[in-house]
Amino acid sequence: MTTGKLIDGKAFAAQLRERVGTYVPAFHQAQGRAPGLAVVLVGEDPASAVYVRSKGKATREAGMESFEHRLQDDVSQGDLMAIVAQLNADDAVDGILVQLPLPDHIDDKAVIAAIDPAKDVDGFHVVNAGRLAVGEEALVPCTPLGCLMLLKDHLGDLAGLDAVVIGRSNIVGKPMAQLLLQESCTVTMAHSRTRDLEAVVRRADIVVAGVGRAEMVRGDWLKPGATVIDVGINRVAGAQEGKTRLVGDVATAEALAHVGAITPVPGGVGPMTIACLLRNTLVAAHRRAGMPDPEGL
Numbered sequence: 001m002t003t004g005k006l007i008d009g010k011a012f013a014a015q016l017r018e019r020v021g022t023y024v025p026a027f028h029q030a031q032g033r034a035p036g037l038a039v040v041l042v043g044e045d046p047a048s049a050v051y052v053r054s055k056g057k058a059t060r061e062a063g064m065e066s067f068e069h070r071l072q073d074d075v076s077q078g079d080l081m082a083i084v085a086q087l088n089a090d091d092a093v094d095g096i097l098v099q100l101p102l103p104d105h106i107d108d109k110a111v112i113a114a115i116d117p118a119k120d121v122d123g124f125h126v127v128n129a130g131r132l133a134v135g136e137e138a139l140v141p142c143t144p145l146g147c148l149m150l151l152k153d154h155l156g157d158l159a160g161l162d163a164v165v166i167g168r169s170n171i172v173g174k175p176m177a178q179l180l181l182q183e184s185c186t187v188t189m190a191h192s193r194t195r196d197l198e199a200v201v202r203r204a205d206i207v208v209a210g211v212g213r214a215e216m217v218r219g220d221w222l223k224p225g226a227t228v229i230d231v232g233i234n235r236v237a238g239a240q241e242g243k244t245r246l247v248g249d250v251a252t253a254e255a256l257a258h259v260g261a262i263t264p265v266p267g268g269v270g271p272m273t274i275a276c277l278l279r280n281t282l283v284a285a286h287r288r289a290g291m292p293d294p295e296g297l
């Protein structure tokens with residue numbers, strides 16, 4: 001039986017944010033402005049408001065320009081599209097992020113399709129998804145990019161490893177599988193229709209779980225020494241009445257008896273998502289300005 005290590009995503013993310021910040025002065029000097037990220041928030045969803053606030057704070061801490069657009073939840077499709085068009089045309093804006101989920105009356109696919117792919121720092125536009133799929137230069141969704149960084153930091157070369165990605169969403173599972181394939185892993189994608197998930201997971205050297213089901217993956221499903229990236233964020237009842245706590249898609253305490261390493265929830269993948277958003281904004285700014293990509297990010 002092995003005793004696994006917890007992968008400190010918080011510390012890695014702090015270092016990444018700091019490294020992003022070190023590139024800002026040279027960009028400013030060359031372009032006469034800092035890279036800029038615009039975040040659009042529709043409505044008052046408290047979780048979304050917290051995300052938007054922390055994205056703005058992290059952007060400013062990295063020395064970049066943050067533009068926030070807060071719209072009422074009854075904003076029309078046309079008015080929202082007009083704001084996206086305005087941000088597309090604004091040269092001070094390198095990255096555009098429309099915080100999801102959007103209210104039901106808004107066609108979110110149309111909104112994402114309206115974002116200039118060069119400014120699509122969430123990597124959700126079909127042009128970026130397509131470029132990732134064919135191995136061309138793309139803006140890659142932040143969460144899977146962060147997962148890949150943690151995996152490479154922990155394991156080094158991933159070539160030849162068996163990787164199982166549980167979940168096939170466009171924002172987590174699919175881009176994660178593409179990234180692992182690019183690293184020459186042998187990739188299996190599992191989802192709600194997968195037969196005998198336990199057996200599929202058991203053969204994996206790398207497991208990435210992005211499902212949204214609290215502690216679904218049990219410790220004894222995991223191959224001894226496997227590396228596990230737990231993307232799930234699930235709120236469950238806490239030990240004290242009325243209190244809640246966050247858990248991932250993997251039963252962490254059980255898993256630690258089997259795995260080589262696992263990301264905790266919270267403090268694993270979550271902090272990497274914002275750090276990668278800053279990274280993508282910096283990269284988008286360099287590409288738009290015709291400057292080479294910052295190295296080592």
Ligand code: NDP
Nearest residue numbers: 143167168169172191192210211212231232233269270273
């Ligand atoms: P979605 O609901 O879009 O996708 C969930 C996926 O899990 C689907 O592909 C679904 O399969 C699959 N699934 C559901 N039930 C099972 C099951 N019993 N066995 C195997 N697969 C199953 O979620 P997201 O991808 O948006 O998010 C996944 C999780 O990651 C959530 O907990 C979310 O909160 C978290 N998250 C965390 C982020 C972070 O920054 N840390 C960022 C984004 C998400 P099917 O397609 O067949 O329905």
